[in-house]
Amino acid sequence: MGLVNAPGQLSPLDAFAALLTDEGRALLDEVRDTDPAQELAVATRLRRDHPAGLVSAALGQARLRQRAVAKFGAGDAGRMFFTPNGVEQATRTSVATYRARRIREQGVRSVADLCCGIGGDAVALARAGITVLAVDRDPLTCAVARANAGVLGLADLIEVREADVTEVDTAPYDAVFVDPARRGGRGRVFDPEAYSPPLSWAVEAARRAPRAALKIAPGVPHEAIPDGVETEWISDGGDVKEAVLWFGTAGPDARRATLLPGGASLFSPLATLPPDPAVRPVGRYLYEPDGAVIRAHLVAEVAREVSGGLLDETIAYVTSDTLRPTPYATAYEITDHLPFNVKRLKALLRQREVGILTVKKRGSPVEPEELRRKVKPQGPHAATVFLTRVHNAPAMLLGHPAAR
Numbered sequence: 001m002g003l004v005n006a007p008g009q010l011s012p013l014d015a016f017a018a019l020l021t022d023e024g025r026a027l028l029d030e031v032r033d034t035d036p037a038q039e040l041a042v043a044t045r046l047r048r049d050h051p052a053g054l055v056s057a058a059l060g061q062a063r064l065r066q067r068a069v070a071k072f073g074a075g076d077a078g079r080m081f082f083t084p085n086g087v088e089q090a091t092r093t094s095v096a097t098y099r100a101r102r103i104r105e106q107g108v109r110s111v112a113d114l115c116c117g118i119g120g121d122a123v124a125l126a127r128a129g130i131t132v133l134a135v136d137r138d139p140l141t142c143a144v145a146r147a148n149a150g151v152l153g154l155a156d157l158i159e160v161r162e163a164d165v166t167e168v169d170t171a172p173y174d175a176v177f178v179d180p181a182r183r184g185g186r187g188r189v190f191d192p193e194a195y196s197p198p199l200s201w202a203v204e205a206a207r208r209a210p211r212a213a214l215k216i217a218p219g220v221p222h223e224a225i226p227d228g229v230e231t232e233w234i235s236d237g238g239d240v241k242e243a244v245l246w247f248g249t250a251g252p253d254a255r256r257a258t259l260l261p262g263g264a265s266l267f268s269p270l271a272t273l274p275p276d277p278a279v280r281p282v283g284r285y286l287y288e289p290d291g292a293v294i295r296a297h298l299v300a301e302v303a304r305e306v307s308g309g310l311l312d313e314t315i316a317y318v319t320s321d322t323l324r325p326t327p328y329a330t331a332y333e334i335t336d337h338l339p340f341n342v343k344r345l346k347a348l349l350r351q352r353e354v355g356i357l358t359v360k361k362r363g364s365p366v367e368p369e370e371l372r373r374k375v376k377p378q379g380p381h382a383a384t385v386f387l388t389r390v391h392n393a394p395a396m397l398l399g400h401p402a403a404r
Contacts, residue, residue, distance in 0.1 A: 010053035012083075013140050018054045019061060019081070020147060027058040032078065034062055072120070079151045081144045086118035089181070091215070094260050095234055095241050096124035099213065103175060104128040106211055106249070112173040114165040114205065115180055115197075119145030119158065121215075125177070126157035134160045135168050165205075166197060175211040175248075178202040182217055192216065192224050199224065203245070211248035218243045218295050232256040235292035243295065257292035257328070264327035266298050274300040280309030280319060282337045282390060285402055287318040287329040288360070302329050312389040315363045323402055331402040332384060340364075340394035345385065346375040348398065353379030361387040364394065 010018060018024045027050060034042050039059055046055045064082035071092045072080060082090075091099075100121070103111065108130060113122045116134035118141060125132045126149070134149075136142050142162040149158040161168070170176050180195035180202055182188060192199035199216065203226050206212035218233055218240045225231050230246040233256070253270040268274075277300050289302050294316045303309060306329070308320030323331060338344055349357065357377040359368035364387035371387065386397040 010057065013143065015053055015057035016081070016140060016143055016147075018051075019057055023050065024054060024058065027054060028061060031058050031062045032065075034059065036063070076123075076152065080118075080148045081151075082118055083140060083144055086120075086141065086144060089117055090120040091124075091179075092236055092241060093120070093124065094236050096121050097127070098234065098258070098260055098263070099244065100124040100128040100130065103177070103211070103213060104130060106175070108174040108211055110173045111175045111177050112168065112170040112209075114168065114170075114176065114178045114202075116145055116160070117141060117179065119148045119160070121177060121179060122158050122160075123148060123152055123154060126154040130157070132158045133168075133173065134158055135163050135165050136160075137162065137164050166201065170205065170209055173209070175213070176206055176209040177213050177215070178205060179215040188217075190217070190219070192220060206245070206247045209247070212246075214245040214247070216243050216245060218292075222297070228253060230254040230256060231296070232258055233292040233295040234258045234260065235290050236260040238290060240291040240295055255296040255298060257290065257296040257298050259290050259292060259327060262327060266293060266296070266301055266328055268298060268301060273297065274304060276300055276313065277303035277309045277318070279311070279313050279391065282311065282334060282397065283308065283319040283321040284334060285320050285323050286311075286332045286334050286386065286397060286399065287320065287326070288332065289316055289318065289329040293328050298328075302326060306331075311395075312363065312392060315388055317362060317386070317388055332386075332399045333402045334397050334399040336396075336398040337390070338396045338398070340366075340387070340396055342371070342374050345371075345396055345398075349375055349377050349383070350379075352381055352383065354381045354383045355379040356382035358382070358384040359387065360384060363389045 043055055043059055064087050065077050067087050068077040068082050071090055110131040111125050113132050113134045116122050116136050119134055122132045122134040134145055139162055142160050146160040149155045180197055182195055202214050206214050220243055230249050230251055232244045234241050256265060256267045258265045287306055289299050299316050303318045305326050306320045306324045307322045308318040311317045311319050355378045359371050366387050384399055388395055
């Protein structure tokens with residue numbers, strides 16, 4: 001029995017099908033750049049000549065496309081179709097492209113993309129020259145993925161199949177890519193066994209394939225990572241986006257941090273991970289490792305590279321007296337080291353005429369905006385303050401980005 005909708009209201013699947021008609025596509029073009037503040041007036045005008053359900057669907061799709069620009073770029077986002085969950089969960093194009101290229105470099109020509117969502121990863125794989133079976137169990141999601149393959153000219157490379165991924169035979173394919181759903185009715189899911197499908201099932205599916213990549217949340221506990229895989233944390237523009245478990249790479253258990261857009265990659269076999277760096281006094285420079293480096297537990301590699309040590313044994317800030325360029329951390333020159341004292345900091349900022357204050361924290365309960373309100377920075381100069389711990393004592397380090 002189908003859902004009963006209010007008069008003029010279409011079911012989500014029917015609404016999407018209407019968008020694919022000539023009338024729907026023309027309406028999408030008309031509402032493409034609608035200002036959200038003018039949406040009600042635009043809807044009222046359009047409903048004089050178009051069904052109300054179609055107008056609502058077109059305006060909703062326009063909003064989703066606007067949101068999707070950050071992940072897919074204006075060119076693709078303006079042509080593709082989305083669902084609210086699809087925009088939220090889709091991989092950013094830069095990350096999907098990097099991952100697809102790495103899969104292609106392993107000699108893979110065909111991939112079973114399980115839990116394909118709206119098809120963002122399938123598109124990246126197809127653009128890398130790989131034939132893709134894209135599988136999802138939701139009818140609307142499959143319809144959207146199929147439409148995206150069509151509008152991007154990739155229908156010959158992407159087959160979309162509506163099915164339960166646990167029942168799909170992946171044997172004919174060179175590799176498997178699995179992206180389990182990590183959101184439930186109450187928001188983000190943190191327990192890997194609460195993924196849909198569970199991480200344990202995804203791992204077994206990956207092990208049955210000659211090669212596999214399994215996308216998981218970057219905050220996955222290291223103890224939940226299975227044996228015999230390379231785990232890669234990927235950041236883009238400084239933000240950690242995902243972790244990937246790589247199967248069949250013929251290497252040892254390993255950890256990797258990859259930083260996009262540049263593509264710098266820090267790699268270490270698990271058996272030879274260096275020990276944690278020693279704690280040392282605050283030096284002239286502070287290095288803030290990229291989040292992917294921290295997640296991969298490769299801060300020691302950065303410390304070794306810059307001849308540094310830790311400010312505190314529990315804090316991922318590296319300090320050194322040496323300035324050495326590294327793609328894996330941002331360097332700051334430290335001018336002042338103070339015990340945590342807001343009044344002293346406020347006086348110092350006033351003396352230095354600092355009006356542009358960047359606040360970074362690690363190991364401190366104080367929120368940056370709270371500190372900014374208290375010190376009320378004013379003046380033409382800029383500075384960065386680090387709220388952290390030094391030898392287990394609350395501290396403030398004042399400085400600025402180091403000259404390269």
